[in-house]
Amino acid sequence: MTATHSIQVITIDGPAGAGKSTVAKRLAQKLNLSYLDTGAMYRALTLKAIQLNVNLEDEEAIVAMARETNIDLENHDSCSRVMLDGKDVSEDIRTLEVTNKTFYIAQKPSVRAIMVEWQRIIGSKKGIVVEGRDVGTVVFPKANKKFYLDANIDERSRRRAEELREKGKDVDEQQLTAEIIERDHKDLTRSVGPLKKADDAVCINTTHLSIDGVIEEMMKYIQQ
Numbered sequence: 001m002t003a004t005h006s007i008q009v010i011t012i013d014g015p016a017g018a019g020k021s022t023v024a025k026r027l028a029q030k031l032n033l034s035y036l037d038t039g040a041m042y043r044a045l046t047l048k049a050i051q052l053n054v055n056l057e058d059e060e061a062i063v064a065m066a067r068e069t070n071i072d073l074e075n076h077d078s079c080s081r082v083m084l085d086g087k088d089v090s091e092d093i094r095t096l097e098v099t100n101k102t103f104y105i106a107q108k109p110s111v112r113a114i115m116v117e118w119q120r121i122i123g124s125k126k127g128i129v130v131e132g133r134d135v136g137t138v139v140f141p142k143a144n145k146k147f148y149l150d151a152n153i154d155e156r157s158r159r160r161a162e163e164l165r166e167k168g169k170d171v172d173e174q175q176l177t178a179e180i181i182e183r184d185h186k187d188l189t190r191s192v193g194p195l196k197k198a199d200d201a202v203c204i205n206t207t208h209l210s211i212d213g214v215i216e217e218m219m220k221y222i223q224q
Contacts, residue, residue, distance in 0.1 A: 007123070007124065007125075007126065007127050008031070008033060008127040008128075008144050009123050009127070009128055009130065009140050009143040009144055010027065010031070010033070010128070010129045010130070010143060010144060010145045010146075010147070010222070011130050011131075011132075011135040011136035011139070011140050011143045011145075011146045011147065011198070011201070012024050012027075012129065012130070012131040012132075012135070012136075012147045012148075012149060013131070013132060013133060013134065013135055013136050013137070013146075013147070013148050013149075013195065013196075013197065013198070013201065014131075014133075014148055014149035014150055014195075015150065015156065015180075015183075015184050015187065015195060016156065016160065016180055016183055016184070016187075017151065017155070017156025017157065017159050017160045017180060018149040018150050018151045018156060018206055019149055019151065019159070019206045019211065019214060020131040020132075020149055021037060021131060022211055023131075023149065023206075023211060023214050023215065023218070024037070024129045024130070024131040025080065025129075026211060026215055027129050027215055027218060028075070028128070028129040030215065030219075031127075031129065031222070032127075033126075033127040033128055033129050034075050034122075034126050034127065034128045034129075035073075035075055035080050035128070035129055035130075035131075036073060036119065036122055036123070036128045036129070036130040036131070037073060037080065037082075037130075037131055037132075038115070038119055038130060038131065038132035038133075038135055038139065039102075039131070039132055039133070040073065040082045040090075040093060041071050041073070041082075041115055041118065041119070042102050042105055042106045042115065043082075043093035043094075043098050043099075043102050044069075044071045044082055044084045044089055044093055045062075045065075045066055045069060045071065045105055045111070045115075046093075046098050046101050046102045046104070046105045047084065047089055047092055047093050047098050048065060048069060048084060048085070049062060049065060049101075049105065050097065050098065050101065052065065056101060056104035056105065057104065059108045059110060059111065062105060062108060062111050063108075063110050063111060063114065066111055066114050066115075067114070069084070069085060070083075070084075070085050070086070071083070071084055071118070073122075094167075100179070103183070103186050103190075106133075106190070106193070107186075107190045107191070107192060108192075109191075109192045112192050112193050116138065116139050116193075119135075119139050119140075120139065120140070123139075123140060130143075133187050133193065133194070133195040133196075134193040134194065134195065134196065136148070136197075136198035136200075136201050137193075137196050137197075137198045138193050141198070145202075145218075145221060145222050146198045146200055146201035146202065147201055147202050147203075147204060147218060147221075148197040148198070148201040148202070148203045148204070149203075149204055149206050149214070150203065150204075150205055150206065151205060151206045151207040152207050153177065153180065153181065154177075155206075155207045156180060157173060157176055157177040157180055160176060160180065161173055161176055164176075202218075202221050204217050204218070
């Protein structure tokens with residue numbers, strides 16, 4: 001089930017800290033579309049696996065768990081909530097443990113197949129701005145508009161540190177930068193659904209741009 005032009009689908013891919021989430025939420029609001037964070041879906045499944053002590057290396061066990069799981073993304077004005085089996089886990093999925101373990105779930109082909117199916121079903125029902133690592137290449141290859149956001153490593157690390165400090169967390173910036181570099185490597189080199197710029201995606205370097213500046217750039221292409 002791929003997106004057609006009757007329902008608007010805009011994809012935003014890019015590495016961690018490039019500004020995808022903030023931009024996607026704001027763009028969705030501006031265009032009156034729903035916001036879909038594919039990474040949050042993988043995080044929610046990872047959280048459930050941790051809570052149930054499911055072996056993250058056991059693909060069959062993860063798939064069995066996924067088939068018994070309900071993940072829903074709710075949009076309320078400027079706020080989006082991640083619901084896992086009816087419970088709001090929006091904050092729980094952002095812990096360092098979940099962040100560092102999501103890779104194990106995201107690299108499993110049969111788990112990704114289930115996730116992609118869920119994401120396409122959402123995109124077939126309503127107009128969305130969707131962000132992730134492979135949404136323009138794998139999930140919605142026929143999206144109306146595709147973007148790839150990037151920024152230099154120092155800026156991406158700074159943004160992530162700021163985000164964590166705002167939540168009252170202590171940050172070791174050197175360690176954080178190392179973790180982002182490691183995550184980039186994993187995202188770029190995984191065998192299934194790797195981070196990749198779609199051939200027809202517009203690439204925007206957000207290093208020196210404000211959120212409004214990025215949205216302005218995107219709107220130029222969307223209104224073409």
